[in-house]
Amino acid sequence: MSGVIVTDPPKADVKDVEALAGYGVATVHEAMGRTGLLGTRPRPVQQGVRVAGTAVTVLSWPGDNLMIHAAVEQCGEGDILVVTTTSPSTDGMFGELFATALKRRGVRGVIIDAGVRDTAELREMGFPAWSAAVSAQGTVKATGGSVNVPVVIGGQVIRPGDVILADDDGVVVVPREDARRAAEASEARENKEAASRAAFLEGQLGLDRYGLRTTLERLGVRYQSYDEYVRDGAGS
Incomplete structure (x- = not known):
């Protein structure tokens, strides 16, 4: 070689x-x-x-x-x-x-x-x-x-x-x-994460901050009580 x-x-x-x-x-x-x-x-x-x-x-x-x-x-x-x-x-x-x-x-x-x-x-x-x-x-x-x-x-x-x-x-x-563009984009991302961190410290959920409830709904994921879950036979 x-x-x-x-x-x-x-x-x-x-x-x-x-x-x-x-x-x-x-x-x-x-x-x-x-x-x-x-x-x-x-x-x-x-x-x-x-x-x-x-x-x-x-x-x-x-x-x-x-x-x-x-x-x-x-x-x-x-x-x-x-x-x-x-x-x-x-x-x-x-x-x-x-x-x-x-x-x-x-x-x-x-x-x-x-x-x-x-x-x-x-x-x-x-x-x-x-x-x-x-x-x-x-x-x-x-x-x-x-x-x-x-x-x-x-x-x-x-x-x-x-x-x-x-x-x-x-x-x-x-x-x-x-390199410069990556540094600027990293700064923007870190600022965004800092805002999310502060929101989570105040008790906000990621489901709400990121609008993920509509994503769950679109994917067909549903909420069900434990009693309903057992009654439907999924918990047996």
Whole structure:
């Protein structure tokens, strides 16, 4: 497998990235029309952490972390390393030493559709990681791959410079040219949710706030007392 290392790709505007950093993955995903979520495989090795940054992408051979070494050189302040493999892998391709080098360069975290190891050390040093697996299985450095090319995780295309947002709920990608629109839509959604939260604290029901009683009626869902329910034989 040959490959390419692309240098200086375009990136989302820093201000737009920082604006998105104020919102959770679920909010951004919903605000974008339920798009961009990288599925359920990337899970955090820590809790209570949210990061946002621009993607530096890596396409590696399974069980081979050579191209992660190559990608470190391409990483800088505010980036998030995003790694996937040419076929499914759970090997521990990323650990404490990579995190040390990346943290020195201002990288905010790693998303890897394979395995990580040294998870206790990653938590202790405060380097966030989301991975498909945790494995002590080591890797080799023998096969070419690519850096800063489009990759696919969970059915979502991630290009270098796209915005990555990750928290306890998962990981979402925002195309770099849509970052500002996504931030504005996320703000609007959060304001709407704040209004609903206040209403629920006052005792309002979601059935009424969202007009769902007419939906139930349209779907043929009816209210029935327990006695009626038993009399009709449904409760026997």
